[in-house]
Amino acid sequence: MLIKKMLAGLLFLFLLQPAFADEIIHVSSPGRIVQLDIHHRSSGELLYEIAFKGKKAIAPSGLGLAFSSPAVKLSQFTITGIDSLVTDETWEPVWGEQRTIRNHYRQLVLSLKDRNGSGIRLRIVFRVFNDGLGFRYEFPAQDSLSHFIVADELSQFAMTGDHKAFWIPGDYDTNEYAYYTSPLSDIDATGGGFAQEIHAKTFFDRNAVQTPLMMKTADGLYINIHEAALLNYPAMNLVLDKQGLIFRAHLVPDAVGNKAYLQAPSHTPWRTIVLSDRAGDILTSRLILNLNDPSVVPETSWIRPRKFVGVWWEMHVGKSSWDYSGSQVGSQQATRVPHGANTANVKRYIDFAARNGIDAVLVEGWNTGWEDWFGQWKEDVFDFVTPYPDFNVQELSAYAKAKGIKLVMHHETSGSVTNYERWMDTAYRFMKQYGYDAVKTGYVGRIIPRGEHHDGQWMIRHFERVAKKTADYHIMVDMHESVRLTGLHRTYPNWIASEAARGNEFNAWSKGNAPDHETILPFTRLMGGPMDYTPGIFKIKMSHYDPARKEQVHTTLAKQLALYVTMYSPLQMAADLPENYEARPDAFQFIKDVAVDWDDTRVLDAEPGDYIIMARKAKGEDKWFIGAITDEQARNFTSSLTFLDVGKKYVATIYRDGDKADWSLDPESYVIEKFIVDQRSSLKLRLAPGGGAAISLIPATAAEAKSIKKYK
């Protein structure tokens, strides 16, 4: 690690005349690509302003906080100190999109004192990277401040124009909205984006959106606003002042309307702004991860990226039920169907996983309580240790072990978090007793403690407690209906994924996800961390299960394969039913082959809302995988393979859309072709409307190099 104290690149401009003019502090990123200007007004107010390669990115924007206890507004400051340093270090994540990550920034620390008599001291810390910036508020231990309650955060993000934005409505409880693409001036959260399918949602302002918020300016600058290291603080929504095109931070309140209870020393999360003139660079930015603390899990060898199948999609499509009495399915329809999590069925999945090199099997609906789990704000729903009578946990645990398969536990809390917290220790002990090393948690429904929200400080602290306690038990955790991620998997690498956005499941029983959905998610939700999106659906149309049903996945089959590359997660589900994979073993081969942990990631081309083409190199292996996806538009691409080792021959297996494929009219048509390629090859790809292509690139044996034709 290299930390160099330096003041180069930091300029203080004191414009002493006239006396009411700003004092300006100017800081550049190490490569002088991003420029930060701090304006200190004579009134004491502080504003920050950002430029990217000389182009205005963020107009002057206010900073500050308001407390309800003590009742002070911290917006006018005396600057008592200015410090700067440059950090340049490289670290290795436990798992991730690349083997090593460079953390290179110039830091500016403004030491401040409230001008209005409270005596409160604070710091605002800026870290300026070549791909953006983070800032946060810090409260050192001091006599003037111990416990305090945050009433409002006054951080602003002033836009320089009416940018194109990729947004979902602001909400205190859910992030499972469909995306809107519109100019900022057209933001209207009232409609709520397919919101009728979401069970706990809290609308609060028609001009409110969530982060990560992706934008593109008229002159081609990409701007992504989010936060990093969200701990012990509520999540931030952004409310747009449409007159000034200024976003204001809006923190999720607690049951009595407060925002955060803090005690000095403490600090807020980082507010992050990722910037680039190339969309792909937004996707490979590691700024958010870099602003998180290193792992606090002392030993991490037990944390293993993996693929899994699950007794899960069959409930979503209505083939079986979560509950023993057979009424709880994805569409909430009342038809009686068999209970999914029965011993024989789970064995079938274990057998399938073992046959196909899939690491693990998730089983939902294994525990009592599902008959009345939902929608009533009921506190004592599940106990997390009592299986249904047809789920033999002991037998299955032995069976899975004998086959080398891990079972994945499921803890649906139904939003009753007080109940879950009472059971957590007992539930994790139960898991370890039966050999489970991973849990998928769920938070469907309104939160108990009643009045608290999914994204408020109390729940943020809960999610951290879960991450900590599972780590203590050497359990990996995949949280559904959790708060959006903010890079905390650096600190808690056992927090291996979250849902926290609109997943593939919505396609099974609702209007679903539009064809551009997966081209937006990596620019928004995935900025904070991996998503358990559950790709890999082969039976695209729900009419397969019931001719009367109109729902469908809004992609082609080939695009479902490409998602294993474009939707990064160390935990990837092969979400469809074993029988659907067994009907198409050739296409399933890609899911078997694709890696879940990576040495390197390249974005070959990307445009949010339109398309993404990515190549990734498997961790520790000379294997590359390419995923290409498009929205509802058919597109042609040429992908050069310059990232391959020079002079080496690879077998490229291309899983592409059939020539007449179309997400709506002919989604399951695909073609698989094999070619010999090398570093000089250029692959021509045609993606169907809502389509995609998946490619594996594996060093060719001598025999393959002879027998397989060269790509031209």
Add this chain to the structure above:
Amino acid sequence: MLIKKMLAGLLFLFLLQPAFADEIIHVSSPGRIVQLDIHHRSSGELLYEIAFKGKKAIAPSGLGLAFSSPAVKLSQFTITGIDSLVTDETWEPVWGEQRTIRNHYRQLVLSLKDRNGSGIRLRIVFRVFNDGLGFRYEFPAQDSLSHFIVADELSQFAMTGDHKAFWIPGDYDTNEYAYYTSPLSDIDATGGGFAQEIHAKTFFDRNAVQTPLMMKTADGLYINIHEAALLNYPAMNLVLDKQGLIFRAHLVPDAVGNKAYLQAPSHTPWRTIVLSDRAGDILTSRLILNLNDPSVVPETSWIRPRKFVGVWWEMHVGKSSWDYSGSQVGSQQATRVPHGANTANVKRYIDFAARNGIDAVLVEGWNTGWEDWFGQWKEDVFDFVTPYPDFNVQELSAYAKAKGIKLVMHHETSGSVTNYERWMDTAYRFMKQYGYDAVKTGYVGRIIPRGEHHDGQWMIRHFERVAKKTADYHIMVDMHESVRLTGLHRTYPNWIASEAARGNEFNAWSKGNAPDHETILPFTRLMGGPMDYTPGIFKIKMSHYDPARKEQVHTTLAKQLALYVTMYSPLQMAADLPENYEARPDAFQFIKDVAVDWDDTRVLDAEPGDYIIMARKAKGEDKWFIGAITDEQARNFTSSLTFLDVGKKYVATIYRDGDKADWSLDPESYVIEKFIVDQRSSLKLRLAPGGGAAISLIPATAAEAKSIKKYK
């Protein structure tokens, strides 16, 4: 047990003309002392009316409930069935004020259907005893109702006049108010009764009072309104409509304003009205206990009434601190004092207990967190398993065991109940590891989950969880700052006491408790169950510890002794410091002698707010103890001892006020006299202002019968 189905005593009066007139159902108690009339109006409304020995006790009062989900008001009913039976059974409490309790009542069940189209069926069940009545609402399982949310309970209690009332302000969070005595029309909860000393309080209506509410009519009828078996429902306050002198139920709301989340089948607690023309009969009424369910604790031999001392009063008087750094004392003063819960000091208490036949030693301030435990709505305060460095739990556990003394654990939650619930299992395991079999819990401060209240449904369910879980661990529990009791110690006999009212501790650091306080408590707070009042203070004036201090206990020393009889609890603290007892071993002898579990209880005379004289017979022994207390008035009584065995001689040891004793001027003056008495004796007692007398009656040996003089 005798249950006899009978309709005798149940009259249906159908006044068919005119058509709009009431239908009346008349029910009498088994001894025809209490009469209940149900009026069913032609509008469908139900009212109940109660008379005691022909005298109106409760005027016609409304019944019903309002739900917010489904949104229905249940106040107009069709009667679909009327059932009646008489129960006459006798049962033995695990511990209590008498060895056997008779449960004798006539029950009326009204089966009802909502008249306004919801289809909801319910029952109102009345149990009419010779000393009062209980009623509750029951919701059977039905297609028309599953989950529902109670918005309001419409139960009324209409008074027949402007009675004298003994009341404390209505509140959602505290019952530690000083009592007011006033006519109903003068109720004004605004002032809040010495409320500045209470840390979490929630005023909501100037006409609101808490139950148990004690009243006396102008013609000498005593009326006590409370509730029984408060489970899974909020506590009830009463709001007085001063025009009509009608009390209306006011349930404690949750964080979002709802009252109770229920699911059919379910029922409300019992609303209780205890009636008598003799004040003493109010005190010996077992109506509330009888309305609670029998014990659900399968094996109860480990539950033992006991006396204890504690490292506790020394913190209240400011001699030592709860926290290690020496700043947390009863008066919240900042002076540095030694940490109370140090190993050497605890050993001193263990030695004292062992020398004096005291069963147990409570230690507060033993665990880390007290430096910052208070008043900040902080969630993670205590972990309940980490001792301060000067408290050697292992050593003390062994030391206490060797001396035959039990240590009593202390769990102050500081109102952070989410935190306590996370720790409960671990904390109870820690207790059992070190041989603790009892815990004193505390709930000082505002509740977390924030927005919830001490007396709301969420906390009521918490208190039950604590009772259940401690029972599972064979742990007795004494809850402080809990909801007022409602007889649940019948169902959970390990819930051995609660504070839940203004205890003796207030005398150490506040305006304290007026001399009439202890003459009111048995008629109010103690109606629901035993109170850990912590009597036995010998050093009455706080100037003993610091000449500058003006606080004092508002009784004489002799009255402190009498409280062991008049303030029933199976858990009695000898609350003063060992050195104060050692300075007065003659007076301390009464505390050593007095029983804590009883075969029989007689109220010799009583008047709420004025005086109480009680005699109790020790469980399984021919020993009687008398306690006599008065308010600020000196009083003379003559107590005949007719309850003693005929022909048997007893040594009466009388601990009485000195001739010039006075709670204010000369509180510590006392006289101890011994006499031989028998069943024909009549003791003349003079109680000083704020004074009392305590008497032990123990069979005389032959030698004693000769050597001690006879009482005349």
